[in-house]
Amino acid sequence: SGEDGSAAWLRYAPLPHASSYNFLPSSIITLNSTKGSPVYTAQQELHRGFRGIFGKTLSNGSSRSRSESIIVGTAHVYQKSYGEFDEAEEIEEDGYFLSTEGPQVLILGQNERGALYGAFDYLSRLAQGKLDAVSYVSNPHASIRWTNEWDNLDGSIERGYAGPSIFFENGFVTDNATRVAKYARLLASIRINGIIVNNVNTNEMLLSPQNIDGLGRLADAMRPYGVQLGISLNFASPQLLGGLGTFDPLDPTVDAWWANITNQIYARVPDMAGYLVKANSEGQPGPLTYNRTLADGANLFARAVKPHGGIIMFRAFVYDHHLNESNWKADRANAAVEFFQDLDGKFDDNVVVQIKYGPIDFQVREPASPLFSSLRNTSTAIELQVTQEYLGQQSHLVCIAPMWKEILEFDLKADNRSSKVKDIVSGERFRRPLGGFAGVVNVGTNATWLGSHLAMSNLYAYGLLAWDPALGAEEILQDWIRLTFGHDQKVIETITDMSMKSWPAYENYTGNLGIQTLMDVLYSHFGPNPASMDNNGWGMWTRADKFSIGMDRTVKNGTGNAGQYSPEVAKVFENVETTPDNLLLWFHHVNYMHSLKSGKTVIQHFYDSHYEGAATAQTLLRQWESLKGKIDSERYEHVLFRQKFQAGHALVWRDSINQFYYNLSEIKDEAGRVGNH
Ligand code: GCW
Numbered sequence: 001s002g003e004d005g006s007a008a009w010l011r012y013a014p015l016p017h018a019s020s021y022n023f024l025p026s027s028i029i030t031l032n033s034t035k036g037s038p039v040y041t042a043q044q045e046l047h048r049g050f051r052g053i054f055g056k057t058l059s060n061g062s063s064r065s066r067s068e069s070i071i072v073g074t075a076h077v078y079q080k081s082y083g084e085f086d087e088a089e090e091i092e093e094d095g096y097f098l099s100t101e102g103p104q105v106l107i108l109g110q111n112e113r114g115a116l117y118g119a120f121d122y123l124s125r126l127a128q129g130k131l132d133a134v135s136y137v138s139n140p141h142a143s144i145r146w147t148n149e150w151d152n153l154d155g156s157i158e159r160g161y162a163g164p165s166i167f168f169e170n171g172f173v174t175d176n177a178t179r180v181a182k183y184a185r186l187l188a189s190i191r192i193n194g195i196i197v198n199n200v201n202t203n204e205m206l207l208s209p210q211n212i213d214g215l216g217r218l219a220d221a222m223r224p225y226g227v228q229l230g231i232s233l234n235f236a237s238p239q240l241l242g243g244l245g246t247f248d249p250l251d252p253t254v255d256a257w258w259a260n261i262t263n264q265i266y267a268r269v270p271d272m273a274g275y276l277v278k279a280n281s282e283g284q285p286g287p288l289t290y291n292r293t294l295a296d297g298a299n300l301f302a303r304a305v306k307p308h309g310g311i312i313m314f315r316a317f318v319y320d321h322h323l324n325e326s327n328w329k330a331d332r333a334n335a336a337v338e339f340f341q342d343l344d345g346k347f348d349d350n351v352v353v354q355i356k357y358g359p360i361d362f363q364v365r366e367p368a369s370p371l372f373s374s375l376r377n378t379s380t381a382i383e384l385q386v387t388q389e390y391l392g393q394q395s396h397l398v399c400i401a402p403m404w405k406e407i408l409e410f411d412l413k414a415d416n417r418s419s420k421v422k423d424i425v426s427g428e429r430f431r432r433p434l435g436g437f438a439g440v441v442n443v444g445t446n447a448t449w450l451g452s453h454l455a456m457s458n459l460y461a462y463g464l465l466a467w468d469p470a471l472g473a474e475e476i477l478q479d480w481i482r483l484t485f486g487h488d489q490k491v492i493e494t495i496t497d498m499s500m501k502s503w504p505a506y507e508n509y510t511g512n513l514g515i516q517t518l519m520d521v522l523y524s525h526f527g528p529n530p531a532s533m534d535n536n537g538w539g540m541w542t543r544a545d546k547f548s549i550g551m552d553r554t555v556k557n558g559t560g561n562a563g564q565y566s567p568e569v570a571k572v573f574e575n576v577e578t579t580p581d582n583l584l585l586w587f588h589h590v591n592y593m594h595s596l597k598s599g600k601t602v603i604q605h606f607y608d609s610h611y612e613g614a615a616t617a618q619t620l621l622r623q624w625e626s627l628k629g630k631i632d633s634e635r636y637e638h639v640l641f642r643q644k645f646q647a648g649h650a651l652v653w654r655d656s657i658n659q660f661y662y663n664l665s666e667i668k669d670e671a672g673r674v675g676n677h
Helices: 038-054 075-082 086-090 112-127 178-189 209-225 252-268 294-308 332-343 401-409 421-425 456-467 473-485 489-509 567-574 581-587 602-625 633-665
Strands: 027-030 069-074 096-099 105-109 135-138 144-148 194-196 228-233 274-277 311-315 351-356 379-385 436-440
Touching: 027 038, 038 069, 038 112, 038 178, 038 209, 069 075, 069 112, 075 105, 086 096, 086 135, 096 112, 105 112, 112 135, 112 178, 112 473, 144 311, 144 456, 178 194, 178 209, 178 456, 209 228, 209 252, 252 294, 274 294, 294 311, 294 332, 294 351, 379 401, 379 421, 401 421, 401 456, 401 473, 401 489, 436 456, 456 473, 473 489, 489 602, 489 633, 567 581, 581 602, 602 633
Parallel strands: 027 069, 069 105, 144 194, 144 436, 194 228, 228 274, 274 311, 311 351, 351 379, 379 436
Antiparallel strands: 096 105, 096 135
16 A cells, blocks of 8 residues: 555666665766756656665766766767767667666767656666666657547546546646646656647637647646647637638638637647647548548648648548448448548648558457558558557456557558558658657546556557567566566566456457457447447448358458458458458458358357456456455555456356357357357
8 A cells, every 4th residue: 555556657666675786876967957858857757766766865966976977968968078979870869878888877868858768768677677787779660659638628538437637627728737747757758759638529619718828838747758739629610719601621711710820829839749630530520521632621730830840640530420231332441541542642741640550440359451551652650549448448457569569560561562550650661751659548537547557558558669669568568567566576477467368358258250349339338239230320330140240341242341451461351261260250241150260160269259258357357366465455456346347247248249149140059158048
């Protein structure tokens, strides 16, 4: 007990046997001591970390006391006072050089933000007891590493599971930005450099003078951590707020309105990162209302932020949400490519198209979106979801990093050349100037940030993978466990094992073989409701009947979605024999008695997986119980409560899904578990 839950992985808990480390630095030389600068923040953080981890107070050194010091600052300033160093030219924007090899510790960023990242990295090593001498340059994989927060002005959060907003209350930006600063600190430690603070389904009142001033307060609270503020816009604001008769993106008065309001925002937030726009999606207004293209819509904002160095994240999540399932060829999964491919090359240079990882919507299993490889002359970013909207809403343990890794490593083989998603969104593959990552996080005022201590590994992993997608899910996880729960080997092994089992288990007891999650699609997105996954306008369908199941997305007989991939990949998905089992029902409509590569039938796989997944959920509970006494009681009880819920809910899932498909198909479970008893 006594743990400050909000410290998450930044606890700086005392290291066992800390007193035996006598070779630690004793002072800090800070190359920029301006209060509020990220380098100053780095210095504060180093003080705090050394006090916590080693019980040691560092003094503020001067250049005379160089040895036994930590020198922290930008490479540029360092070189002016201390001379050249070899690694300087390898450091890229936001990157840093960390050396603990010499008589002093060097933490040198390409910019101030990089220096702060280096300080956090150094402290993370120390807190984990990684005290060996190292010397390396670390650079980001991509320049855009942002979070999206779906916070509404009234303080509620769409798909947030951790209480009300830290950014807004009662229609206004909060007066007290203390917790925003804490969040920025947490994000800086995982090298996130931007936050879109409000929901993509947004209210135009965000742009009232009072709220613009409020946004300034938020940006002020985040700036010392090198985290830039961005906002999401309502496309119809010129009409709704500005009183114009139109919001047509090609109308000069609309253009002038956006330029003007943008200038007002930048006057208060000179370093604003940019805008995020959800247009013509799920009832949101957009350029299509005026028969303008989505590119016309994006470029409108691009022009407004251009003079200020801002960028536009334009979401590719555009689809018709009144689809009719009686049309065999109708397919929501086709929408993004259909809407965007002809616009390739028509976006201004400071526009980034933000693409959800899969073609539908954050399901437990999706193939990578084909749009990543259709856009060659447009910068792109991948949108991931840290908040577990479809993945148990923080009441189920689902460690998502392994799924993200699969998507990021997926090779879309554009022009028959290696085209991994991670290298497309970094900008590298198609030589784009911009690119990166957007993670929908939706933290709230709950002390745990996400509503669950264990769910925080997802936020941690999101930041680290955006920095370096080559990192392994397990190594990220183990660092996070050491920082969050300490060094006990059993704790590390148990939580690692629980976490690594959790996504496969969740997939097993929800929707298998690429059929999607099978949750209630109509409203809650929580709990089993396979019946809701047909005959809805949302286009999330299974096409299950008495004999067969799955979406036929082939070119030869279905919606043609497989053909949106490059020929090498399309060939694999077009053919039922070569489609991997875990995406079989995503791409094919087959009989329940169809044999999988495993030799099982589809229906038997459903039955068996649901039993397996639910059994694993019981194991997770027992594994957690085995940690009693090794984890402070507050966090132990908090997680225990959730693991009990998951264990129970997994049984509900198992029985609802199995019974549903048994009722539909009337095919018996070979093991005799499912059916009418
Ligand atoms: O997954 C769906 C969510 C909506 C969300 C939308 C989107 C913010 O259910 O709540 O709206 O996606 O991503 O825009």
